[in-house]
Amino acid sequence: MSRLVETATRRLRSLLGRGSRHRDRLEDVEITIVVSGVRGKSSATRYLYEAFERRGYDVLAKITGNHPKCLRDGEQHPIDREGSVTLYENERELREHGTPEVLILENQAISDYTNWVFNRYFADPDVVLFTNVRQDHRDTLGRDRTAIAQALARSVPEGTRVISGEQDERIRSVLSGELNRRNCPLTHVSLPDSRESIPGAEVVYAVDALIHRVEGEPIGGRVLEGYLEEMDVEWTQLPQGRVFNAASVNDVESTEAIRRSLARQNAPVIEPVVYLRRDRRARSDAFVSYLDALAEDGAIERAHVVGENTDPFARKADFPVVENEPDADADRVLDEALEGGRPVVLMGNTVAGFMRDVETAIEERVAARQQIEHGPAAGDVGSDDAGPDPIDLDDIDASTAGGGSARDEKDSSQTTSDDVDRRQDGDRPGGERGIAKRPRPAGPTFDDTDD
Amino acid sequence: MLVASLIVLLGLAYSVVAVQFADVRLSGVVVVPMTAVYVLYEFSMFPLAVFGVAVAYATILALRRWTLLFGRSLLIAGIVAGALVPVAAISLLSAVNPTGPVHVAFVGSILPGVAAYNYSREDRTQRRRDVLASLAGIASLLAVGYMLVNPTTGSLIGTNTPAILVGEHSAVAGARDVAVPTYRYDPALPHWIGTLGLLLGIGVTEGIYARWGVRLTGMAALPLVALFTLQYPAALATYVAGIAIVFALLSVVAHATLVYGRVLLSLGIAIGIVLALGIGAVGPALPGFVLLFLGLLTGVGGYNVHRVPPAERRAALTISGAVFVWFLAGFWAVASNPAVGPTIPVLVVGGLVTVLGLRELVVLEESRPADLGGLRGGVDS
Numbered sequence: 001m002s003r004l005v006e007t008a009t010r011r012l013r014s015l016l017g018r019g020s021r022h023r024d025r026l027e028d029v030e031i032t033i034v035v036s037g038v039r040g041k042s043s044a045t046r047y048l049y050e051a052f053e054r055r056g057y058d059v060l061a062k063i064t065g066n067h068p069k070c071l072r073d074g075e076q077h078p079i080d081r082e083g084s085v086t087l088y089e090n091e092r093e094l095r096e097h098g099t100p101e102v103l104i105l106e107n108q109a110i111s112d113y114t115n116w117v118f119n120r121y122f123a124d125p126d127v128v129l130f131t132n133v134r135q136d137h138r139d140t141l142g143r144d145r146t147a148i149a150q151a152l153a154r155s156v157p158e159g160t161r162v163i164s165g166e167q168d169e170r171i172r173s174v175l176s177g178e179l180n181r182r183n184c185p186l187t188h189v190s191l192p193d194s195r196e197s198i199p200g201a202e203v204v205y206a207v208d209a210l211i212h213r214v215e216g217e218p219i220g221g222r223v224l225e226g227y228l229e230e231m232d233v234e235w236t237q238l239p240q241g242r243v244f245n246a247a248s249v250n251d252v253e254s255t256e257a258i259r260r261s262l263a264r265q266n267a268p269v270i271e272p273v274v275y276l277r278r279d280r281r282a283r284s285d286a287f288v289s290y291l292d293a294l295a296e297d298g299a300i301e302r303a304h305v306v307g308e309n310t311d312p313f314a315r316k317a318d319f320p321v322v323e324n325e326p327d328a329d330a331d332r333v334l335d336e337a338l339e340g341g342r343p344v345v346l347m348g349n350t351v352a353g354f355m356r357d358v359e360t361a362i363e364e365r366v367a368a369r370q371q372i373e374h375g376p377a378a379g380d381v382g383s384d385d386a387g388p389d390p391i392d393l394d395d396i397d398a399s400t401a402g403g404g405s406a407r408d409e410k411d412s413s414q415t416t417s418d419d420v421d422r423r424q425d426g427d428r429p430g431g432e433r434g435i436a437k438r439p440r441p442a443g444p445t446f447d448d449t450d451d
Numbered sequence: 452m453l454v455a456s457l458i459v460l461l462g463l464a465y466s467v468v469a470v471q472f473a474d475v476r477l478s479g480v481v482v483v484p485m486t487a488v489y490v491l492y493e494f495s496m497f498p499l500a501v502f503g504v505a506v507a508y509a510t511i512l513a514l515r516r517w518t519l520l521f522g523r524s525l526l527i528a529g530i531v532a533g534a535l536v537p538v539a540a541i542s543l544l545s546a547v548n549p550t551g552p553v554h555v556a557f558v559g560s561i562l563p564g565v566a567a568y569n570y571s572r573e574d575r576t577q578r579r580r581d582v583l584a585s586l587a588g589i590a591s592l593l594a595v596g597y598m599l600v601n602p603t604t605g606s607l608i609g610t611n612t613p614a615i616l617v618g619e620h621s622a623v624a625g626a627r628d629v630a631v632p633t634y635r636y637d638p639a640l641p642h643w644i645g646t647l648g649l650l651l652g653i654g655v656t657e658g659i660y661a662r663w664g665v666r667l668t669g670m671a672a673l674p675l676v677a678l679f680t681l682q683y684p685a686a687l688a689t690y691v692a693g694i695a696i697v698f699a700l701l702s703v704v705a706h707a708t709l710v711y712g713r714v715l716l717s718l719g720i721a722i723g724i725v726l727a728l729g730i731g732a733v734g735p736a737l738p739g740f741v742l743l744f745l746g747l748l749t750g751v752g753g754y755n756v757h758r759v760p761p762a763e764r765r766a767a768l769t770i771s772g773a774v775f776v777w778f779l780a781g782f783w784a785v786a787s788n789p790a791v792g793p794t795i796p797v798l799v800v801g802g803l804v805t806v807l808g809l810r811e812l813v814v815l816e817e818s819r820p821a822d823l824g825g826l827r828g829g830v831d832s
Contacts, residue, residue, distance in 0.1 A: 017707070084474055088709065151664065278515075
């Protein structure tokens with residue numbers, strides 16, 4: 001009994017001191033960066049980790065998602081998760097890995113409250129990077145992009161520097177308004193015209209802007225180009241036609257960015273195949289509105305839906321819908337989608353047996369095509385060397401125009417150009433809150449590595 | 452209310468342990484303990500609660516099958532559907548027994564919907580575990596309650612605080628041959644108006660959150676506190692002071708331990724219940740159930756204030772105040788014999804609170820983006 005009391009007392013004491021110990025560890029970190037937003041957070045975290053590590057910093061990065069892990073000293077350390085995922089793992093991982101010079105945390109929270117708790121108690125960031133604002137987790141984060149932008153911005157602690165990759169001016173104005181009320185200096189990163197068609201390019205440029213601001217030099221060069229290449233998309237050519245699997249991006253804005261990019265590759269009208277999940281109702285709702293808009297623009301004529309609960313989707317849609325059961329034969333659905341001659345885009349959800357079957361079916365068809373064209377030792381999977389020349393798609397793509405003619409960092413209207421200079425004039429030696437520029441450590445520099 | 456409070460505290464501890472160590476969410480933090488208290492007070496509440504959950508669950512399933520509603524829309528639909536059962540049944544009961552658990556309906560009526568919504572979000576295996584753990588929790592608390600209510604405890608603790616479960620109107624007290632005299636709850640309004648007000652309160656709270664992203668102090672709290680205040684003006688002071696204390700303590704706990712979410716909410720409710728007990732022991736005369744509910748609402752309110760980011764807290768509090776005043780005025784207009792009248796000080800303070808709340812709403816409305824019509828379905832127009 002006394003041992004039980006002793007253990008309970010020890011645990012209680014440990015619990016009571018957990019907050020102050022965690023804050024002490026965070027205090028010892030030179031720069032804490034939180035990667036927030038909706039899409040591309042894991043990629044952004046990895047890019048930041050690579051950039052700082054390449055410059056000789058001691059960096060700890062925590063990536064969440066399907067394969068949560070910590071990155072430290074060039075090694076990956078998987079995060080053990082049992083039961084529900086909680087924010088406490090952030091405290092545990094920092095405790096176990098020790099305090100780094102640069103801490104990069106992917107914000108794993110999916111509600112307005114947990115976003116705020118994460119920033120306030122578990123991260124206390126010096127800089128927050130918003131990758132973008134898109135419609136995901138609408139049931140917990142906000143019903144539309146405005147509400148999501150509001151929730152993300154309101155989670156940022158007072159005075160924290162924010163760098164945002166969001167490109168939509170209307171969403172930018174929401175972010176600016178909310179962050180201005182918190183005295184958070186905000187930098188909107190704009191894409192060069194030539195990169196606007198690359199889905200996810202905003203993530204790469206936001207990372208680049210953050211590195212530039214913190215370290216004084218951007219990533220630039222071949223590394224930046226490599227990241228952009230990772231983001232770029234192209235059709236997969238099958239014997240029966242073209243296909244692209246965009247299901248892994250989940251949200252409609254990212255799907256639309258991919259569709260626009262693919263549309264430039266001679267595909268003004270596509271045949272969507274949407275996989276629906278019962279537990280992702282908000283996503284189903286978003287996709288039906290999205291496809292309604294595409295149908296209105298003439299970018300689709302009908303859609304195929306597969307999965308659970310397709311009835312309400314079909315009822316709500318203003319376009320013809322071909323419904324399929326969750327256990328539908330992937331080859332049959334693919335054939336039906338391709339038979340109209342339009343390129344097929346898979347979208348919606350990716351975690352499902354049907355989607356894995358479709359992936360397999362596509363791989364087999366690609367292999368068969370290569371065998372027919374080149375024999376067994378065929379070239380790259382997924383290349384579209386037989387694709388037709390691009391055509392001008394201004395009729396459906398006119399709204400994508402805009403943005404600066406060169407890559408620029410545009411501070412929000414609420415922030416002044418002084419924000420940039422405050423880095424040298426702030427309270428802390430060397431810069432504003434949390435962007436204390438430290439002497440570059442000895443070791444390989446970015447340019448050394450890159451060149 | 453000592454026994455009822457103890458049951459609630461034990462139930463909260465059970466929910467914390469269940470979620471921390473067994474990953475079982477018990478259909479919501481307060482569902483298990485409050486259901487146990489209701490059932491001990493009035494045995495017929497058990498089949499009503501089960502039936503209410505079933506109706507709410509069936510409604511949510513039907514909506515999921517036939518529509519693409521999601522999130523809080525489904526929750527509200529579940530609450531409304533689940534509330535119809537106990538409210539209708541308690542209307543019947545109150546006609547037969549006017550001193551019975553009429554007021555229980557006001558809070559109890561939202562629990563079936565909350566439980567059903569939480570169940571509907573889980574997969575089959577998890578839901579089964581959750582339902583079994585909830586029933587086990589309710590059964591255990593009923594057993595504890597049954598043992599604690601007896602003539603000895605009735606004579607020892609019955610008059611220390613306003614009686615609930617050892618009181619003369621309680622079913623378990625009747626079964627255990629205990630009958631401590633207690634305050635009688637005489638509602639100033641027909642209970643259906645109170646329930647309508649509660650559902651309207653949920654609508655207003657959710658509407659404000661949906662449009663401006665500001666959480667008020669509780670989903671159903673403001674009409675309930677207005678209802679209590681109408682008869683017991685001390686209820687308002689209890690609620691306001693309780694929220695301030697719970698918020699302060701939760702902030703300290705979160706800072707020291709990093710605890711958040713359900714555990715913090717449970718702790719907030721526990722603090723609220725303990726505060727209510729203290730007021731019951733030494734404070735103004737309030738019926739036991741009113742105090743217990745005030746403790747509960749205070750805990751939830753303090754937690755809700757804590758979860759609002761600092762920059763939005765002033766707006767959350769002033770708008771909550773204004774909504775409370777609107778409900779108080781609305782209820783007063785139809786009440787038969789309210790304890791609060793439209794005196795000059797009440798009108799001045801109420802008017803001031805309304806103006807402050809409206810001013811915050813105007814500021815929030817002005818800061819909303821003017822034109823988002825182009826964001827149709829993720830495709831730029």
